[in-house]
Amino acid sequence: NAGVTQTPKFQVLKTGQSMTLQCAQDMNHNSMYWYRQDPGMGLRLIYYSASEGTTDKGEVPNGYNVSRLNKREFSLRLESAAPSQTSVYFCATTTEGLEQYFGPGTRLTVT
Amino acid sequence: RKEVEQDPGPFNVPEGATVAFNCTYSNSASQSFFWYRQDCRKEPKLLMSVYSSGNEDGRFTAQLNRASQYISLLIRDSKLSDSATYLCVVNSYNQGGKLIFGQGTELSVKP
Numbered sequence: 001n002a003g004v005t006q007t008p009k010f011q012v013l014k015t016g017q018s019m020t021l022q023c024a025q026d027m028n029h030n031s032m033y034w035y036r037q038d039p040g041m042g043l044r045l046i047y048y049s050a051s052e053g054t055t056d057k058g059e060v061p062n063g064y065n066v067s068r069l070n071k072r073e074f075s076l077r078l079e080s081a082a083p084s085q086t087s088v089y090f091c092a093t094t095t096e097g098l099e100q101y102f103g104p105g106t107r108l109t110v111t
Numbered sequence: 112r113k114e115v116e117q118d119p120g121p122f123n124v125p126e127g128a129t130v131a132f133n134c135t136y137s138n139s140a141s142q143s144f145f146w147y148r149q150d151c152r153k154e155p156k157l158l159m160s161v162y163s164s165g166n167e168d169g170r171f172t173a174q175l176n177r178a179s180q181y182i183s184l185l186i187r188d189s190k191l192s193d194s195a196t197y198l199c200v201v202n203s204y205n206q207g208g209k210l211i212f213g214q215g216t217e218l219s220v221k222p
Contacts, residue, residue, distance in 0.1 A: 031208045040214070041214070042198075042212050042213065042214040042215060043155070043198075043212040045209060048208070048209065050208060058209070088152075090154055090155075094208055094210075097143075097160070098143045098145075098202050098208060098210065099145070099157050099160065100145075100147075100155075100157065100200075100210055101157070102154035102155050102156070103154060104153070104154055105153075105154050
């Protein structure tokens, strides 16, 4: 089992460009999450999905959109990238007991 | 006041030392508690859940003090491979499946 996979691993964008970060899990979990991690800021929740067909905003949703395509996949879209969105993005899933499993991350640089 | 607070460290200790990390949380309704480990530039990984009666996993011991709203992690006989950032994580009943992450405490174990 791959667990949680994310693509791409690295990405460089120019200001104003758009892109979608992909996340997939084969753990059959209902809940999926997107976080960003910045130096000195810790992990901050962008959006989460408690189940297929539902999404909710987290702590820092501005500038992002999400799609829960099916139980396995949860994508994060940046419509118009800004330098402030330079970060490491992690996708995660959660068991019923709230144990969270993370993907390897996407390192995004916006110039 | 942050919802979850940790001493950022870094903690620099020699191999074989015992080191303790503390974490405080602000929401008395919090129900689930975890310690995660994050290696440099990698995703966080679940180290252990923290139970009310305290629990041990090999060299690692976790304790919960609900009255004082703090969680601790004790690492005995430190190994070089224990060098990482340790994240305290809390869930609150009124926040559904969302987890709140502390900023992490960096540990460096030296030969």
